[in-house]
Amino acid sequence: MRIWTPEQLSKAHTGETALLSFLFGGVALIGLFSLIVGLTTGEASFLIYFGYGLSKIVAWGTILGFTHEYLLVGEFHWSYMSATAALSILCGVIFDRVFLQTRKHTPRLDYLLILMIVNALVLLGSAIFQIKVAALMSITLAMLLYPVSTVIALVRWRQGSSEAAIFAIGWTTLLAGLFFQALRDMGYVEHNLVNYYLPPLSSFIELVTIMIAMGMKLRRVRLLGLESERQYRRHLEQSKMKLEGLVRARTEELEKAKLQAELEARTDPLTGIRNRRSFLADGELCLKRARRKGEPVSLLMFDIDHFKSINDNHGHGIGDEALRLFSKTIQTKIRETDVFGRLGGEEFALLITETPEDSLYTAERLRNKIAAISLPYPAGSVHFTSSVGVAHGDEGQSIEQLLREADRALYVAKARGRNVVVEYATGHKGEPGSEYSRQNSVAEPA
Numbered sequence: 001m002r003i004w005t006p007e008q009l010s011k012a013h014t015g016e017t018a019l020l021s022f023l024f025g026g027v028a029l030i031g032l033f034s035l036i037v038g039l040t041t042g043e044a045s046f047l048i049y050f051g052y053g054l055s056k057i058v059a060w061g062t063i064l065g066f067t068h069e070y071l072l073v074g075e076f077h078w079s080y081m082s083a084t085a086a087l088s089i090l091c092g093v094i095f096d097r098v099f100l101q102t103r104k105h106t107p108r109l110d111y112l113l114i115l116m117i118v119n120a121l122v123l124l125g126s127a128i129f130q131i132k133v134a135a136l137m138s139i140t141l142a143m144l145l146y147p148v149s150t151v152i153a154l155v156r157w158r159q160g161s162s163e164a165a166i167f168a169i170g171w172t173t174l175l176a177g178l179f180f181q182a183l184r185d186m187g188y189v190e191h192n193l194v195n196y197y198l199p200p201l202s203s204f205i206e207l208v209t210i211m212i213a214m215g216m217k218l219r220r221v222r223l224l225g226l227e228s229e230r231q232y233r234r235h236l237e238q239s240k241m242k243l244e245g246l247v248r249a250r251t252e253e254l255e256k257a258k259l260q261a262e263l264e265a266r267t268d269p270l271t272g273i274r275n276r277r278s279f280l281a282d283g284e285l286c287l288k289r290a291r292r293k294g295e296p297v298s299l300l301m302f303d304i305d306h307f308k309s310i311n312d313n314h315g316h317g318i319g320d321e322a323l324r325l326f327s328k329t330i331q332t333k334i335r336e337t338d339v340f341g342r343l344g345g346e347e348f349a350l351l352i353t354e355t356p357e358d359s360l361y362t363a364e365r366l367r368n369k370i371a372a373i374s375l376p377y378p379a380g381s382v383h384f385t386s387s388v389g390v391a392h393g394d395e396g397q398s399i400e401q402l403l404r405e406a407d408r409a410l411y412v413a414k415a416r417g418r419n420v421v422v423e424y425a426t427g428h429k430g431e432p433g434s435e436y437s438r439q440n441s442v443a444e445p446a
């Protein structure tokens with residue numbers, strides 16, 4: 001028993017009021033802060049924490065007697081304390097499950113938390129229906145199960161969650177406060193002002209500590225989000241580069257295929273020289289260029305003599321080889337600017353920028369080279385000759401006209417016994433028999 005002087009009483013009352021304002025104000029502030037963060041970030045744990053803070057204000061307000069003093073004046077009943085304690089336990093355990101993600105990471109221990117929730121509901125029911133025995137049993141079980149959250153927090157810490165360690169400190173502080181209160185209520189600890197407010201203070205410290213743990217978790221989640229965003233961007237960049245590489249490679253492939261297709265469209269597959277279409281196109285260009293420069297142009301048309309008999313006597317393979325050797329021989333003896341092509345079958349054409357005399361000399365030279373070809377054959381070698389018709393582009397003819405003229409000269413060459421050069425003489429047009437003025441006895445130019 002202690003007798004207070006009025007000053008002592010006033011001083012103690014002021015101190016008590018300051019402490020209570022600090023505790024309840026602090027809890028209210030934390031609750032409000034959680035509500036705002038929960039609403040702005042959409043984080044469920046902050047909203048539940050707001051409920052937890054609110055339930056603490058109600059529970060401690062009732063346990064410390066303020067509810068009966070100010071709200072339910074003259075209506076004290078034990079069940080109020082049980083009901084508010086049940087609500088506080090309920091909110092606290094629901095928060096633990098969400099914050100520590102026990103269902104996902106510690107599924108077995110999670111059953112104990114579910115048991116705590118069920119027990120809290122039983123306590124609430126006992127309070128509502130005022131069944132004292134059930135309430136006492138339920139509150140005792142709740143106290144026994146309280147350390148489970150600390151154990152789970154330590155397990156989660158071992159699993160790598162650093163904020164779980166802070167949570168464990170906070171929850172253990174609360175445990176210590178509740179244990180101390182139980183000792184005090186059972187008479188093991190002295191009933192004084194400090195001991196009276198120690199449990200709510202520990203509950204307050206728990207609330208602050210867990211708030212820190214929540215901040216840590218929020219930061220970690222934010223960093224994880226940033227990291228995964230960075231990884232996603234990097235992945236996107238890599239995919240983009242890969243795709244660009246693929247597109248580039250595909251474009252190059254298509255470009256190559258296009259060039260190849262163009263080449264094939266212009267080339268005779270057997271001899272590798274221009275085909276008829278390509279010869280006509282390039283020949284026309286060559287004609288125009290020569291006219292623009294004032295250069296003379298001549299067209300030489302070749303036809304291998306008795307080619308059918310080569311096929312018939314030695315086989316089609318040798319015939320093909322003869323065509324290849326023929327075009328190779330001509331190709332190696334002409335200039336790069338000359339236009340040479342296979343018109344079809346055993347017929348070839350060559351457009352050269354030379355004077356009529358020089359072109360006849362070239363025709364004769366080439367005819368001789370062809371006659372000298374020796375195509376190896378298992379039973380010896382194959383020889384062949386070629387007749388040549390020459391036309392000169394001196395009257396502005398088109399390439400087709402020149403070809404027609406050279407073809408007529410070639411026809412005469414064949415008629416004259418083959419292996420000769422015959423020139424289409426434009427100057428004698430209209431005079432029958434005299435238009436093919438020259439043959440293989442053309443004189444070499446000086």
Ligand SMILES: Nc1nc2c(ncn2[C@@H]2O[C@H](COP(=O)(O)OP(=O)(O)OP(=O)(O)O)[C@@H](O)[C@H]2O)c(=O)[nH]1
Binds near residue numbers: 311319
């Ligand atoms: N091996 C082979 N033969 C071909 C090819 N193209 C055409 N020929 C053959 O060439 C021969 C041409 O025969 P003709 O038009 O009668 O002429 P030719 O036997 O040379 O007689 P002349 O021209 O009068 O001297 C035909 O038998 C064709 O089948 C080819 O690409 N390869």
